[in-house]
Amino acid sequence: MKNRLYCFLIVLPVCLVLAGCANSDKMGWYVINPMLKKGRINIEFLLSGVGWTIALTLACVTLAFIIGFAVSLAGISESRPVNWAYRIYVEIFRSIPPLVSILWVYYGLPVLMGADLNPFVSATIALSLYGSGFIAEILRGGVQSVARGQFEAADSIGLTRFDKLRYVVLPQAIRRSLPALGNQVVIMLKMSSLAAFIGVAEVVRRANELSVTEYRPLEIYTFLVLEYLVLVLVVSWGIRRLEKRLGADERHAGGGSTGSHGQTQ
């Protein structure tokens, strides 16, 4: 995996440079040719969105995890009404398209509050609520995948419900949910592009602005694609490392949770 990533990081600039030399009527790579002054200014402009994309993603992912985790606890509660509240929450926030929820928070919510929200805050609120529904479902699934015997063993040594979750169930559930949670982070990174609609100066917004002044959509949006590729690869690499670190003993464990491990007759 490491090798593939490095390969890509080397191939990317080479491609761009080569492409930059090939000018024709259809293609004008000069707009993002790092050898030219104009190209460098444009690239700098396009890259100035990366910081906002990262900031927005980090804010959304962090909030979505916090909210999603809290909400998932309602999902595994033993109380029926609390389960129902959980269901309603998840269904509502999963079924609103993220763009619609961004528009609603940015244009709609201020009417209710009587005060304006800035675009970054609006996008953060909308996307973290959207993501939290999915994260809650992922975590609930993780808890359900923990063997019943684990709950019973925790009960049998007289752990309180809180301790049972904290020390026995959640550590196993979260480890098992890591691949799905990683996926969700990648999805949220890409969804941050929707914030361009309300004027957050992230990478898509920057590409749009440049495209309008330069009339070179092919070149500029190709650059945008590459920006996302690099960002997503970095995120996936980070997630895989995390999985390796946290999942190491679990993999050893094999059938450890059921204890079967070749002993089942």
Place this chain on the structure above:
Amino acid sequence: MIEFREVHKWFGDLHVLNDINLKVHHGERVVVCGPSGSGKSTLIRCINRLEQHERGEILVDGTAVSDSRQAMLDVRRDIGMVFQQFNLFPHMSVLENLKLGPIRALGVSQDDATSRARKYLERVKIPEQADKLPAQLSGGQQQRVAIARSLCMEPKVMLFDEPTSALDPEMISEVLDTMIELADEGMTMVCVTHEMGFAKRVADNVIFMDEGRIVESGAPAEFFDNPRNERTREFLEKIIAH
């Protein structure tokens, strides 16, 4: 110590416990046997409320087994349980498995819990495995860790739910030896098991269950040599013939 009074339980239409009356005295060893589906696991799982009985009363040391959370925590802290599938916590080392209950449920300090854990690992004869993960141990070792985990709670009673049924044959005796030692030390025990040799050796009382009822109970000598009930006789013939 443990008393069942006219206990009933249903799984849907299945009358899984039918009018159970049973007393387990302090220091007594009771072996429960019977065909699968006879309700024997359900019976012992009702004692620490892993299953809920629907009618009748179960008393543990005078406390009624009920819905009360606090009462159940107290009851469970006095009762050790060993499962067929061991149910060790796979993400914790052996030592951590043993320390969790004493620290979180009994409020024992870290150091005391560690020395307690080492003491009981010594007792089940695998002190050298303390820092391993459960999956790195054999089945017999895992079950002995599970026994040690229960012992760390210093329970008044130990429940065993078919502790050797998931083990390879050559590992059964190491677990039974551990259980026999416990019995010799005077631990109150209720064991669901098909190990009739074990029953003969340690049991004060053998109970035979069929279709949710206790159909026969008695001292092992009486029970094995002169079973009164037809079903008991059939069952014993089947398992002893092999």
